[in-house]
Amino acid sequence: MTSDPARRRGLLSAYRDDEPLVKARLVRPEDFGSASTGAARLRCWLAGTGTPAVIDGRHGPSTVISAGDDVVMVDTGNGCAYQLLRLGWQPQDVTHVLITHHHLDHNVDLGFLLMAPWVHGTQRRPPVVIGPPGTEQFLNRVFAAHDYDVRSRMPHGYSLDALGVSVVEVHHGTTLHFGRWQVTAVEVEHSPVEDAFGFVIRSGSRSIAISGDTRPCERLIEAAQGADLLIHEALFPGWGIPDYHTSVHDVGRVAQEAGVTSLALTHLIPGHLPDTAWAEIVRRDYTGELMVGRDLLPVCDLI
Template sequence: MEIDQERRRTEATTGGASPLAGYLSDQRLVRASPATADSRTGEVPDAGPLNVWLTGTGTPAVLPGRAGPSTLIRAGTDLMLIDCGNGCAYQIARLGFDPKDITHIFITHHHADHNADLPFLLMSGWVTHRDDYQAPRVIGPPGTLEFVNRMLALHEYDIRARLDHEYDIERLAPEVIEIHDGAQMAGSAWKATAFRVDHHPVCEAYGYRVETRETSVAISGDTRPCDNLISYANGVDVLIHEAIYPGYGYPEYHTLSTDVGAVATRAGARQLVLTHLLPGHLPAVRWLEHVRPDYGGPITVGYDLMQVM
């Protein structure tokens, strides 16, 4: 009954049209991808070092000490988030940053533990900073545009309720870029390259290499040991790679702790950082026992809010 009354009030004040006509109710808020990923090659921008934090090192398993997978990168004035697992907005705040200052969100693939907080990040920034919010650019595999539109449609009721408070719906709509293997994007202080990884049966899964002239980091996303990752991570300063312990989960489309050291060695990575740890409760020494025989460089078993660069 209350819903019917609200519908009648809406029809009376809008001539029968939804207050979001032309947006979520009838079309898509993000109607078309405003840009495509830049596939040019070129020089890495001349800038200082990267700063990198592990904002979440967990998996779909809910543990008190491990938020959903995400990695925060600062380069110049840009603040980039690789994946946005559950809880990452609060983790960003714990590091002393305002989530509204995120300029780019990179999605590796569309498993829920890697994209769950995307709607909250967008909505929270828009609601909290009504007059000056600028949505981050969202970069991800084919299907990301549809995901963003459906995610915003899910929150249509919330969006509609806030229009009476002079919220600008255009501020909420992010620019979406769908990537391909080898796609490059750049900011004033960094360059990022997307590379396809092997997370079959997920057919569109990617990792990212982010670099300045001084430093570089590669993030694996979820993958089996993968030649394409090894090629794109060649000589990287820090390789942040997922790991699964034998006997747990689904090793056929992840990288075992007994294999990840060899991946880092083949890539020539100067440092290896383990994340997306399954299971998340094992002590670091258990992981190191598996990785050390195949990799001679520094190894870090990641934990939430750790700075690795």
């Protein structure tokens, strides 16, 4: 605690009134990443399979994908950085962050994931943040909320360059190439959320489709055709808000129509039911490999 009242007032005034020191940099999809030949090994884990409900054993929604040398985190629900550590990585290892939509449970730890390595002096380079329209504004508000933290660390030699995050805002069909893998955004149906997306990550002939939060969605079924893995949310009747989620009675049909090899359920509403309750219903429509999600579950290894 500083003993200089004037200095203390200066920091607090800067926190309230001044332009924040850190801002994200918006880049165009065509300006970032290029295709290359060859395929990367795709590995995937369900880091967090929960919802806004606080349930022991289910952290906020987050999926980790290892694509060659890159580490991709899809959504940044509560505790995602600690889950990443349990999977063998550090926050500074993340190279790309995909945000499906801006509900609290999907973005709440984005600021912590980006700033924790900076605070500890371990940041190698900021990850690229990819998300819906409004992602740049959201991230700048996060940085503004922590402007006091940033300013109070500057006298200790911290570099703002290490927080120079690039943001790519996507629309339906936007495809970004990152060497040996690529990601395509798929607009899904989560109204009244206007901009909600799933993602399809591809490398060579292999692919992983992620639904985000959505009702049964024909665009997602089309985009996920023949995928090796579909990671899809699921809701049990009598729980949550069925108008903008996918019932367990529909998710098997979605996966079957998409012709995916494997289906992993995540964002389970509610989170306390036994696996058999979900599997029994999904199995009525889906004949492929089925995994009822739990935190830290490995769900594919594609070579």
